[in-house]
Amino acid sequence: MRDTVRRVVRCAVGLMWGAATAVVELLCTVLAGLLLLPVAAWPHGRRAVLRPVLAGARRLTELERARLRIWLRAHTSPVYEDTQALAYLACRWALGVLGAVVMLSVAIGLGYGTSWTYLWLLVDDVRNTTVIVYTSLGGLFLLFLAVQGIVGVAELEGKLALRLLGPSHQHALERRIAELSASRAAVVDAVNDERRRIERDLHDGVQQRLVALGMLLGRALRSEDPDRADRLLRQAHEESRQALDDLREVAWRIYPTSLDEAGLRAALETVAERASVPVRMEYGLTGEPGRAVATVAYFVVCEAVTNAVKHAAPTRIVVAVGAEKGVVHVSVEDDGRGGANASGSGLFGLARRVAALDGRLEVRSPPGGPTLVTAELPCA
Known part of the structure; x- marks a missing residue:
């Protein structure tokens, strides 16, 4: 419940910021249309006008991406064309207006839903109780619908950004191929690194103990002193136990059964x-x-x-x-x-x-x- 409330509040703040930026985006879209219309048939003039228009569109789009990331938790690709940014802004302002309508509905619903409190506190003679109750219930119902609208508009914001700012199908395939090639090479390197680690563990641990075990057994066989041979055999037994523990450790690190x-x-x-x-x-x-x-x-x-x-x-x-x-x-x-x-x-x-x-x-x-x-x- 707490996470849901936090999400709704976060999305509400993001929509309020989006409503404010929608005004700027609408003005920029209209201005871009007015500037491009006279030079639509003039390639050189069109390029000269497009350059600052697209630069401004990219700056506004970066602000929108930051708003989406911080408040709506919607992450978009940083790789997009300037024309995609302009198309995104031309469509985004409508969602900003819709968000403003939703937030206005929240304010109205909250006002009517809590009207009974200040009416009964401030008005001495409350005669029509039925109207107050119905008004409060209607306000609470409007508030409920508006909260649902907050979540819905937030999701639409993320989907629009992904649709218009996301990479094209060809670029997505190329990026996926590059990721698969890199991951395949990484798997091969990881396997080789794992083999080298296993070889190092066996060489520095188990192999050294087995060499020491062989030397102890050889000294025990050559010894003519029974007490010394018994001590060497005890050391060999301890060394074999430690070698077995090291071998189990290596096997456990390779893959646990x-x-x-x-x-x-x-x-x-x-x-x-x-x-x-x-x-x-x-x-x-x-x-x-x-x-x-x-x-x-x-x-x-x-x-x-x-x-x-x-x-x-x-x-x-x-x-x-x-x-x-x-x-x-x-x-x-x-x-x-x-x-x-x-x-x-x-x-x-x-x-x-x-x-x-x-x-x-x-x-x-x-x-x-x-x-x-x-x-x-x-x-x-």
Whole structure:
């Protein structure tokens, strides 16, 4: 309920600003028409007039894009032609007028809906109570319809901007092809980086312990002192146990079996249990996401928690996983020292994993903290 009220208030402010800018846009549209009409058949003159007209249209359109982004939460592409900006302004002023009508309806509905309060407070002799009640109910009904109109006009504003300022179909396809090529190359690089990391973990960890184990067993075999041989065998046994732990750690970092066997929630709870600092888990998914989405979500949490414990010295970590409108949201926040490098190997690899699913990864880590890692993963 609180979010709905905030949204309505935010949209109302955006429509009031839009009503004010609609006056300027209407004047600019009429002025542009008057300036272009005499030179419509004169190419050189048309170009000379179009240049300042289109420049002014782009400035007004940028103001509109900022209004849409701040108040109506409508994001449009920054890549558009100047002629698209002029066409957008020529259509947008009508929506601005409609928004002004809606806001006027809100004021009238609010006035009539609350009329009973000041009538009974200010008028000593209120004789026609029925008229007051009906007037108040009619005002409240008008207010209800006007609030619905606020949301509807706000949505129309966003759709108009996307329709007239959005990229053309060909440009959208070209951009999509470029994104797919970049994500494919990123996946290949991520796979190669993962292989190098596995090789490094095996070489520096498990392999070194196995070499030490072989040396201990060889010394025990060559030793003629039973007590010394027994100590060497005990050391070899301890070394084998540590090698097995390292091997399990490497296997767990490659891909946790609990993700397939018990699901994403159990795998994330394992990450929380293995961390050396308290991790609070807020899991809001009602169903199990697809394997690809679950895998990327798991590695986002795992890498973010590992980085926080290793570099930020936090006292607590909060992991939140939820879904909204077909998108899985993952966030990891810690109260550590901050200053995380988003271009580092770990977070950069995560960004490529997320981008491979057409998702988005964002890292906010000011010096002194806190650090917040968020990922948005499209999920059917």
